[in-house]
Amino acid sequence: MDANEAINYFPITLRIDGSRIVVVGGGNIAARKIRLLINKNAKIEVFAKTVCPELKQLHQNNCVELMGEMPLQAEFKNHIKTCRLVFIATNDHVYNKKISQWVMETNIPVCVVDNPKLSSFITPAIIDRDPVLIAISTGGAAPVLNRKIRQVIEPLLNQSVGKIAQFMGKYRTWVKKHLPNTCERRKLWEAFLDGQGSSLIESNNEKKCFDYLKALTKNYKTSFGEIALVGAGPGDPDLLTLKALHCLQNADVVLHDHLLSSEILNRVRRDAHLIYVGKQKKKHTVSQKEINELLQFYAYQGKKVVRLKGGDPFIFGRGGEEAEYLMNAHIPFRLIPGISAANGCASASGIPLTHRDCAQTCLILTGHTQEKKPLDVPWESMMNPHQTLVIYMGLGSLDFLCQELVKKGFPSSWPAAAIEKGTLPEQKIVTGTLENLAKLVTQHHFESPVLIIIGQVVSHRVISP
Known part of the structure; x- marks a missing residue:
């Protein structure tokens, strides 16, 4: 595989209870992977000549079985025929590659820790609220980013989300019996979660929670959406x-x-x-x-x-x-x-819509015209030098708009800006004047959607260093 070749992964959740899982390696990295597995009711077998203190303790607690030194190729391949997964976690790259090849020849999923190229699967960062599991993966490209994303998501999850899932699983068949229609069941559970259901589960009162579910089911009826x-x-x-x-x-x-x-x-x-x-x-x-x-x-x-x-x-x-x-x-x-586009695009471009030195009001207009009809805007209301003009859909009428504002009294040097695809990565911004903005927009090949901002605030545009 080329060093720059992308590796594609498909996320699944794999049932491992009652399964054999083989771990090759006895150090701290192996122990870290085993921590993810010990509460999943799997039989974990560790092949290593020596093991770290944590693995010794896990063995004493009957959480893992220490198999000793790795056997020869034929014996090892025969041993893993009925196992579910193999993890390889030694610090010897050549050795890891050899064991990975043996495993792949048996079509058993294998993960070589920190080496996606030698792996047929990788383990994501996991948020565990049993039975709720959230897996975060960057395809092995950026493990540190995995952890950062997890840090953002984990505080958003209520600690009782696992209890909620357990309750819903317990009464899923009961609800299905009373509401055979899939769409109706989904709406019932949504009403349960959006109503008192979650708080009743959090208070550990299953009877009240089930009574509430029964009441919702009894009173359920199809109505307007x-x-x-x-x-x-x-x-x-x-x-x-x-x-x-x-x-x-x-x-x-x-x-x-x-x-x-x-x-x-x-x-x-x-x-x-x-x-x-x-x-x-x-x-x-x-x-x-x-x-x-x-x-x-x-x-x-x-x-x-x-x-x-x-x-x-x-x-x-x-x-x-x-x-x-x-x-x-x-x-x-x-x-x-x-x-709004006015607020979002202006802020993303560093242009304040109001500024106490020059603009105390903001007028939002549309520059869109009906086919074969002239531009219909409140020209008199627009001619305020202490005001910002924000024009939506003004690309097609920009040249005429700028010329008319000059004819009606604004100086041709009055500041103006155009923003294409504001807030997006491909955002484009040009700043100029009423005299040259239409020309600049043409030169830079602007296409809709474009927002036009006219006023002294354009001169106060800020750009982060």
Whole structure:
């Protein structure tokens, strides 16, 4: 295998209770791997001439069996025929490679610690809340990063999450008997977890918890679904709010717009139905009337529906129109705000939208024009030198917009900026003036989505050293 060749892994959880697991090596690294296995009811056999104090103690506690020095090739291959896994953890690279080859010839999964090239599997960083397991892997490329990610995730997990899983597993068959429909069962468990279920389990009161589950099951009935109008933020998936992420991971159906990245859509629950209803200039795939009807259709089926929009739904996202339609149709809905493109792109570019020295107000407009119609903006309201102008969808009308602002009184040297794909890694920014911004945008081959910022705040742009 070439040194730069990528190694691809597929994550699984492997049942090892009652299985034999062979570990080659008797040092601290071997002991570290064995710690992951000793509570999984596996029979662990250690081949090593000498072993560290920790392994001696584990042997005295009947947690591992010490097999002594490694046997010859034929005898070893015969010994591992019925084992589930082999770990190799010695500090001799040549020896590790030889043993790895023996194991691979028998088609037994093998892990050579800290050497993915000699391994057919690797062990991830693990968060264990039995029976809940979370595995984090970088494919062997960056073990330190594994640990860093684990440090971020572990504090977010309630210590009782394992008890919750145990309770749900215990009563899973009971719920299935009373609600044979898979979709209904999923919604029941979601209502259980979002309601009092988790707190009752945390208080160690299983009877009250089961009574609550029975009450939910008895009163369960199919009703209207719920619509969530969700703002996905300006583009960077890490700028999704926690509420938005919660909605995406609970949705049955997601109606999404054009400008949403695959990284954001990848955070939708895997079995949700994704429907593209995006609009592009001169390419209105689905009309607003059809979108409204789709929302109503899936709500009447009792689905949890997310209408996912870039930025914030109520800023040039037609969220207000859709909310009015749902309100008039008496369909329950929630509004989940998102970081707006104006706020997100300006901040990511280092441009303050207000500044006490030069801009005390901010006016947000759209530069989008209906086909064959002139740009219709409140010119008089825009002519305030102590104000920042933020223009959405202004790429096509930028040249005309800048010329008109100069004609109406702004100096041609008035600061202006254009931001393409703000907050994303491929973000592009140009700063200039009303006189040359349109030319700069053309020279740099800007494409939608582009946000325009006009005002003295552009001169106060900050760039981290």
